[in-house]
Amino acid sequence: MDTLTGVDRPAEPDGFRAFVEARSPALLRSGWLLTGDWTTAEDLVQTALAAAWPRWDSLRRQDAPEVYVRKIMINTYLRWRQRRWNGEIATGRLPEMAAYGDVFAQIDARQALLAALDRLSPRQRAVVVLRYFADQTEGQTAAAMGCSVGAVKSHAAKALARLRDAPGLAELMTGGVTS
């Protein structure tokens, strides 16, 4: 019995805790790249892991728990974006990085990255996160997003073109601060 909700807590499947402890930081970072803030990223990761819990044994047998969790994350993120109009217009441009200390430069770099990602459509953003951050193949990305490999290539090419034009991102891609 869960002491907080008074509802029976489902039995924890074997290996689930180890997976969550090992992979949640990477999943949260993917969530941050998708949503731009930690609160929503955590919501996203929890939603995906909660969906994976009841199917865990089957997912483990298929050796595919992370693929499934990422698929749920991407689909949930795309669904949220469809439901909610994003009225925020990203206009944040960034000051000279070298003018401030390391802390400011890190924050500036993150803001530049998020502002650049905000220029992408939700599907383009999802492709960037899966392909270039989560290191998924084009086939895995297509499977996670439920689209063709050709569509993934198209989204990736358009996303790269937009990112190249984003203020401050060229400097970030050719070096600079670390996280």
Place this chain on the structure above:
Amino acid sequence: MNTSEQQLTEMLHRVTPEPPRRVTVEDIAFRLASQAGSGPQHREPRYRRPRYRQSRPRRDRDPRRRPKWGWAAAPVLAAASVFVVAGASAGIAVLATSHHTPSPPAQGKRDTTSAPPVSSSPTGAPTATGPVLPVGSVIPGGPWKARLIGHQSLLPGSLAGGDGSLYALTGQDLVRIDPGSGAVLQSVPFSSPVANPPVVMGGTVWVVSSYGDARAVLLGFDAQTLTQVRSVTVPAIGQLSSAAQGVLAAGPDGNLYVAAGELVAVVNPASGLIVQRVQQPEGPVSSVAVAPEGGTIYVTTFHASNQTLQVLTYSLTEGGVETNSSTVRSGGGGDLVATSGGVWGTLGSGMSESVWFAPGGDLSSASPYVRDVGGGGYLTVPTLANGALWIGGTHALTCANPATGSVLASAAVPADHGVAEYFGSVVYADGNAYSYYSDNLSQTQGLAELTPPAACSR
């Protein structure tokens, strides 16, 4: 992968920060248990995006929408008195303090989630209601020929003037008001997380739309149409102040000054660029103000552990702290207005609040003037308009010399059959003076047009 794809991959791994905390199995179990308890459901993300609409009658409002702004605390009006203590020789003057003897709010602290003030029954105040004053009427006994020009349910202290219009927050909307007729011309759904009046600058009305998750988000609305035209995110350093109040200010250089944790960021509103950062090592900044000459900013830091407030003065040109005041006991983070002679601010939290003036930002001798007096739930935020400093309250409306703190003129605020009325947040638009007005007996709230004496025009 080609070269640019490899660069993108490398950059994403390098720049993406580590999460502040991890997701645990207990988090997931709790979520599953909660879902099992209430049926299948999808939890929406915490996006808070405004949707635009034209003005519509207030009766359409969804009663479930509650203002996030603590200023919406139910005003308490009771017996009132005013202290006018000229303390220039002591380095500070406590100029006006609304004094009440109300019952404390529920659980002994401010209700920050209460319903809009117009529908609230004041805690400890009489529940009888009097006749509602018609729009256009002269307010009986009101200060400076006060005339009621509109019945709006506004948040006390949220009134701002500029570009020929008045702007205010209702707790649910940002509204533009025609000062001539008192009519609401435009409104856009908006609920501020911190007590901060709109800042009107360069044809744009700026508000703080989000203050949490280690950042402050500012929204800019077109001053005429209230269409959102800009959004600026200011990342915080350290924790944001738990007593944030007056965290956004306009500078004479045309920049916005934003308190964000242990930092004041100077933002160019046209580009969204952070053009300067001032680090504040004493703790999270709870309020910020910019000297009218520029070059100097005043900040307050509220130390919740011992309920004390500290005022610090920074030079933007030379860098570093100019003045670091001693701490004084306070129930809140204060709210600052900078003038050529120093800085004005508040101590307390609405239920017990005073207004002070510290020449040169020196708050060191303020302690003797901090009194255990009440503000009746109203925050008495001083305003700078038409060259004078204005202080409202439930017993007097005062204009003062902003540079010296001396009182230029003062008028009594009447009590409506024993129940105090309130005037405050004096602003100017098109050369006329306006103030927020509230009368708890008749449940009247809105805007009043004032005709201050010549002594207030400097």
